[in-house]
Amino acid sequence: MRAGLRERLSGTLVIGATSAIAEATARRLAARGDPLYLVARDGERLGAVAADLAMRGSPRVGSERLDANDLTAHEGMLERAERFLGGLDRVLIAYGTLSDQKACEDSVALTLRELHTNALSVVALLTLLANRLAQRGSGTIAVISSVAGDRGRSANYVYGSAKALVTTFLSGLRQRLSRKGVAVVTLKPGFVDTPMTAAFEKGWMWAKPERVAAGIVKAMDRRAGVVYLPAFWRPIMLLIRLIPERIFRSLGF
């Protein structure tokens, strides 16, 4: 708990800060007075989000543009974030693209690009982050993976396999860093009801970004390992993983 409080004082680095889940999470952090360093690709929207979070209570908000696929830019960004926050204690990696599965099936280039965005660039960032935090001997790294990474499905296996890579990478990283006092949190949201679909009723499986955000903040505060958001996805995904392949391959979902 004490470690958690000290981390809060130095704030949180949010990479992919303009995504709906990241923004909702950052609002919760801002409301309780955490400093923030925000990173996103779209500079205009990033500026709007940063101004909003400052008004919502964050005492210090820094921001910078980054294309996560430009791996050479990672080190400089981390350096500036660490300087702004006075230490790199809490990091949330929240960016990603929901791949167009059908288009990927017809394009090697697109498939590789999706894997680069959703998996390889995350691995590159994590490698740098892990060493920085390990050196300090404290901190929390949280990454938004997905339930889609738990088992490949025909509807979204390019996205799903990228998330599976991230999930497995995080699992190993968690083991490695646990001895160094650094927590690694794997966040696995299910269906998230973005404002796009707000106008019509959806089933109980859909969660609002605010609810997912509350789960993220809680998981980071208590330095959890693997978290399903909302929690009911854990038993569902357990069942889905248990289905024998011979049956799974003929399922239509």
Add this chain to the structure above:
Amino acid sequence: MGSHVVSSWGNVIRAEHALYRLRSRFDRFPQVLPGSTVLPFGNGRSYGDSCLNAGGALLQTRSLDRFIRFDRDNGVLACEAGVLLADVLRFALPCGWFLPVVPGTAYVTVGGAIANDVHGKNHHRTGTFGGHVRRLELLRSSGERWLCSPVENSEWFAATVGGLGLTGAITWAELQLRRVPGPSMDVETVRFASLDRFFALCDESDRQFEYTVSWIDCLARGRRLGRGLLQRANHIESASRRRSGARGISVPLMSPVSLVNAATLRLFNTLHFYRRRAAHTRDVTDFRPFFFPLDRIRHWNRLYGPRGFYQYQCVLPGRSGPEVTARLLETVARSGLGSFLAVLKRFGALSSPGMLSFPREGVTVALDFPNKGPFVERLFRELDEVVGAAGGRLYPAKDGRMPGELFRSGYPQWPQFARYIDPGCSSSFWRRVTGCGRDSESA
């Protein structure tokens, strides 16, 4: 872009729409199929079809929910158009600022409050919401962005305030807030036995109180016609004794039948009328139960069952008020269809800034009715006659059925307004009451 069924708050009208959204105020206006139209859609709290565009597209603005700037010294707040009034209050109140006008729910967006030029219990003092908008940005389907204010592009401002989303999408607005001493209200509740007493009470109360509103027992007839409770209030400094604003309750599922019916209504109305033993009480309460009593019940519209409900809200202009109000209430009482929420409020003389703004000097009556098909429509037609003969008009934000003639006679400026409509925008309401614009449903 998939097609989705969207219904408005009244749950009577549901229709297929293609859904688009703006994720930030910098986004471009969506390109829809040629011949189709778009209507900006905020939080969907309009009751009828003014927030729908059957067969066309909706442009959702709820994701535009960022604050932009706040001048703490002068109370000037700039925010995106999808911010809810509840969020504005949560943000501004701790700094001692409040919205100058709030409607009966805080769950409307800033853009929606402007597009419907909403009013509140203090209309006699502060006019409508649009009167406190310093400027706004209008995004047209052509991609152009115009800053509109009472002095800049003022005719576009006048068309957009109360313009039902038809002039384009409002992306952000700058509001002038007003100072308050704190979150508490000093509320007096006065029982009145007749409509005459109501008008006498209004004369007295409107002078001394910023907020006045009355609930009417619309089942009462004859001598008791127009009996009810008048609430009058001012902001005060002292803290509320009762802690409020706690978690509300929710109607989790659509009720299979309307729980609002003749029996429950008579019981409720009588209990409510005699709710307090004294004919005149005074309390200090939190602002939320005073301004937004129904916001504590999430999805309260589900109480009316799957067929939904209508709200009939009219304004009866000027001097004709008392007699016409009596005739209107008599018509409702005779029908026995009485309404759960029956609200009476006298509007002040301040003119509204929008070409199609609803409020004007006179008396406004708002009545909720479960949708009983032809029964309720027969009553509405009788009410329409009373309203039309008095030169009154109905409130588009609440309407899903007014005859076109009543709209056109009530809003004689509509042809001038029509010149400001974005060629890419339309709504079910507009097509219905004017017959203008391509009917997307037949497309």
